[in-house]
Amino acid sequence: MTQESSNSAMEMGTSDQELIAAKRKKRRNMIIGGIILLVVIAVTIALIVIFSASDPQPEAEAETGTTEGPTLPTTTTLAPTEDTTTTPTTMTTVTTMSPSPEPDPILIDLESIINGVFSAPSFNGSWVSGNEVLYRNQYAELVLFDVNTGDSSVLVQNSSEILQAASRVAELSPDRTQVVLAHSILPRTSMKQSNNDPSSDAYDRYDRRARDALQH
Structure with missing residues (x-):
């Protein structure tokens, strides 16, 4: 009886250890898988940002190509008019004259007045x-x-x-x-002569x- 109970106890201990080891391995695998998934997502986002920032011209050229089409020759049909007289066009040229600068004022000093430089004609x-x-x-x-x-x-x-x-x-x-x-x-010849x-x-x-x- 004692030997059987010891064997069963050993089997139970071994099974518990295996269960604990399996749980640890499963948790480790989940952590590793999550890390790998995050790395893949980060690398994908980085590649998208790099390609979209380095080559914006093709999109602009594509938009231009879609908005601009080939130029087609246009034909304008003029209706015949009965009046064949031509009216002369009068062109008026407006010339703006800038005001001429005012001359400097003449200063009158006392000496000129005393010497009779400025005097009214007789x-x-x-x-x-x-x-x-x-x-x-x-x-x-x-x-x-x-x-x-x-x-x-x-x-x-x-x-x-x-x-x-x-x-x-x-x-x-x-x-x-x-x-x-x-x-x-x-x-x-003489000042006396009038x-x-x-x-x-x-x-x-x-x-x-x-x-x-x-x-x-």
């Missing part, structure tokens, strides 16, 4: 009637001014050689069309009507 007019004044304007033209009406007319222009050589107006016709101008024919001395003057007649006829 009046050179003379009365020829109760309401008419004969004078030379800023262009050295001989002008007749009517103080009642405010009208002015140029009797002799500065371009006339007679006016340029004249020293004074000797006579004016009543109809204001002819002017007699005096100019000196002798040199002024500019209005008729003994050394010659006279020229200027006809305004001839000038107006040439201008018209």
Whole structure:
């Protein structure tokens, strides 16, 4: 009896050891299989990412190829028109002028005022009637001014050689069309000799009507 019980106890111990060893082996196999599966999944994901990042152009070319097709010649049919007249086209060119820079202002100092650098020209007019004044304007033209009406007319222009050589107006016709101008024919040898001395003057007649006829 004792020997049989010891044998059965030994058999039970051996079976327990085999069962424990089988469980450990199964657990080890599951762990190894899980690790291998994770490695395979990681490698697959890495390969997909590498290929998709390194070669994006074929997809773009494929998309372009699908959107763009071959260019076909197009035929346009124009309907006949009865009106054959052409309308000229008017082109307008607009030129924008940039404003010119303003000149620098002229500074006036006290010394210039004292020395008479800036002074108004003296009046050179003379009365020829109760309401008419004969004078030379800023262009050295001989002008007749009517103080009642405010009208002015140029009797002799500065371009006339007679006016340029004249020293004074000797006579004016009543109809204001002819002017007699005096100019000196002798040199002024003495300061006592007056500019209005008729003994050394010659006279020229200027006809305004001839000038107006040439201008018209």
